[in-house]
Amino acid sequence: MSTTASRRRPATASGPDSRSAPRRRAPRGRPRRPVRRPYQRAVMRRRLIAILIMVTVTAVVGTVWFTPVLGVRAVEVRGAVNLTADEVREAAAVEAGTPLVRVDVHAVDARVRELPRVAGVHVERLPPGTLRLTVDEREPVGVINSPDGAHLVDATAKDYATVTGPPSGLPELRVGPDALAAAIGVITQLPEALRREVLIVTADTPSDVRVTLSAGREARWGSSADTPRKAAVLEVLMTRKGSVFDVSSPELPTVS
CATH class of the missing domain: 3.10.20.310 (membrane protein fhac)
Structure with missing residues (x-):
């Protein structure tokens, strides 16, 4: 048996209440500001700090370099x-x-x-x-007596000052211009005790240095080479009788 089932559609409501409700609009007002993220604020702070540091450094450098402050x-x-x-x-x-x-x-x-x-x-x-x-x-180690005064000579053989009278305790230098460095080389290498005995240093050439000691004694030195060794030999020779001590060749010293 065939029956036709009548399909019923849902009834459409009619009337003022059946209309769809209108959409509500958001109330108008000030636009919302975008929210700044934390890292953006941190970047701004760092930039401001950098600018302040640059200004401060510039001010300090300018004050130090270009003003009398x-x-x-x-x-x-x-x-x-x-x-x-x-x-x-x-x-x-x-x-x-x-x-x-x-x-x-x-x-x-x-x-x-x-x-x-x-x-x-x-x-x-x-x-x-x-x-x-x-x-x-400069400190003097010797003195050159001259008509214009006493010339002070230091350990570098520099004639650096002229005074009216020579200081006490300095040996007199009677040397030529070419022999001055050799004479100073001998004086500065002597032991302190032996240096106090030196009265005059004479030299015509750098290889002919002679040292006048106290009590009328003389040491023939030769050049300024091996001065410490020559001084050690001289100290031994001075324990013997004699007035002239030749240490120009320290391997073969003589006393006369």
Whole structure:
């Protein structure tokens, strides 16, 4: 038996309530600001800090290098004995107010060394405004008597100063210009006890050095080579009777 099942469609509601409800719109107002992420804020902070550091460094460098705020206010001199502090300052020629970091210490060193009495100098910058000069003066080891005065000679054989009277305890040098270095080489290598016995050093040539000792004794030295050995031999020979001790050949010394 065939039956036709009537398919029923759902009834469509009609009337005002059957209309679809309209969509609700969001209320209008200020647009929302995008939320900054934490790392963006950190980047901004780092940039600001970097800018502040650059500005600070630039200000410090400008102050130190180009203004007298940290300039030279005092030139301190140490080690000067025969020289005066003013003589050293004048030779250094450092203008007051010069930025301390811009002082050329090598140039100052060279200018101070031009003073004949100066053997060396150490230049130091002492912030905020002091330049210290520590001077090493030459010390005489012999003296050359001349009509214009007594010429002081140091261990480098430099004739560096002339005084009216020779200091006590220094041997007199009666040497030619070519023999001066040889005579100084002998004096500076002698033991202290033997050096105190030396009165005069004579030399016409570098290989003909003669040493006049106290009590009328003389040592014929020859050249300045092997001076420590010759001095040791001389100390032994001086225990014997004699007035002339020849140590020019230390292997074959003689006494007469």
